[in-house]
Amino acid sequence: MTAPVPDKCSILLVDDMEENLIALEAVLGPLHQELVRASSGEEALKAMLRQDFAVVLLDVLMPGMDGFETAANIKRLDQTKDVPIILLTGTDADTDYAYRGYAIGAADFLTKPFDPWVLRTKVSVFLDLDRKNRQLATQAEQLRRLLAADRAPMEAAGPQERLAEIAEELAQIELHLRDTDATDAVALAERTARLRRAVNSLRVRHAA
Structure with a gap:
């Protein structure tokens, strides 16, 4: 969550x-x-x-x-x-x-x-972008923790290729978080959701 x-x-x-x-x-x-x-x-x-x-x-x-x-x-x-x-x-x-x-x-x-309305509108755009960036950073950190918690059992089970793909996705997200606009934020959020599903899938397979 x-x-x-x-x-x-x-x-x-x-x-x-x-x-x-x-x-x-x-x-x-x-x-x-x-x-x-x-x-x-x-x-x-x-x-x-x-x-x-x-x-x-x-x-x-x-x-x-x-x-x-x-x-x-x-x-x-x-x-x-x-x-x-x-x-x-x-x-x-x-x-x-x-x-x-x-x-x-x-x-x-x-x-x-x-114009007060113009200033508030311009500032609001940057406030929304800041919230999106912080949310993406939080999601990326949660994914890193999931990977760290599951690294040992996953390595024992052998899903090395998928783990490498997820690690690469995380690295790309971290790079984009440093310089993203509102459009990129939506794409990064979707990518983060895909990674979360992939991590959960690996956990289920290991449990089975």
Whole structure:
């Protein structure tokens, strides 16, 4: 039985101005997720090393380490490189800001003042993807435990070829989990279900 994946995700809000953080919290409050504040790029990086986030909302214009530098640092770290970043900036932003943001690896770019519904919708997409990825990771871990528990009796019984096939499938799932989109998530879920049936079949044969 698959362990339940917590519905609540964490969202990191990064802005050096208190009023902007308050506004973001008001817009995202209806999503009922954990909202974490950071008032600088340095503070944001420390927060991301302490806990996992489903998405980061990052202001571009900040003193010291600005949004572009912060995003670049996030993408350099193995622990945080896959976290999606939405860059936020004012209406007086340079025309090349969006290009620079996407070049760094930002997932999206919004200009203030933004439509609250649009922001919530964009954030919700990343929240759903984060939940799918965590569910797939949980399923893959359960399959690894099943294989570890049954490895000795299965080896004694001799189903080496099928065991090798299952191990290869698990390796492919682990690779895809590092970089998957919503479409891939469905395919991976189906593959995981097939593997679970294969493992159960091997257990039944050994019991017989």
